Amino acid sequence: MNATPARQLRPDAGADTHTISLNINGKQHELAVEPWTTLLDLLREHLDMTGTKKGCDHGQCGACTVLVNGTRINSCLSLAVMQDGAEVTTIEGLANGDDLHPMQAAFVEQDAFQCGYCTPGQICSAIGMIAEGKAQTRDEIREQMSGNLCRCGAYNNILAAIEQAIPACKGGLRE
Numbered sequence: 001m002n003a004t005p006a007r008q009l010r011p012d013a014g015a016d017t018h019t020i021s022l023n024i025n026g027k028q029h030e031l032a033v034e035p036w037t038t039l040l041d042l043l044r045e046h047l048d049m050t051g052t053k054k055g056c057d058h059g060q061c062g063a064c065t066v067l068v069n070g071t072r073i074n075s076c077l078s079l080a081v082m083q084d085g086a087e088v089t090t091i092e093g094l095a096n097g098d099d100l101h102p103m104q105a106a107f108v109e110q111d112a113f114q115c116g117y118c119t120p121g122q123i124c125s126a127i128g129m130i131a132e133g134k135a136q137t138r139d140e141i142r143e144q145m146s147g148n149l150c151r152c153g154a155y156n157n158i159l160a161a162i163e164q165a166i167p168a169c170k171g172g173l174r175e
């Protein structure tokens, strides 16, 4: 992995910055961040990785879900400095070139979105949920995905997509 030199996020940031190291989608970054910068704002506003969405910015919609060391979190609720040394996976890091991650492919096949704004968070959350080993039944999936809201109401298709993708994501599903 190639490390990038420490990057000052704002030229006027002054002495209030902390240098952190993050591996984002397999690429190492050294970043000088202000202590109040959230992981979400770091991704979207400083690294131009806008696949991760900002909905409520208060931990209530799940649009900002990313994987940190394989665990799903709301990136709007996490300060970037708290994640020093972490491995972050965003929606941009799931596909391998044109080869979609099985969860992405299932969302396409099941037509599991309308406007698509919630979709990156839904997909990251679903992958994290499967890794947690909690998605054993439909009701469990609904419960475990309840932090990811869809204003378009595509829940039935989202559920179908997750069920489709579970075997490819090395999970299990009992009815």
Ligand code: FES
Binding pocket: 053, 054, 055, 056, 057, 058, 059, 060, 061, 062, 063, 064, 065, 074, 075, 076, 077
């Ligand atoms: S933007 Fe983070 S939970 Fe809504």
Ligand code: FES
Binding pocket: 112, 113, 114, 115, 116, 117, 118, 119, 149, 150, 151, 152, 153, 154
């Ligand atoms: S597809 Fe529009 S918010 Fe979910």
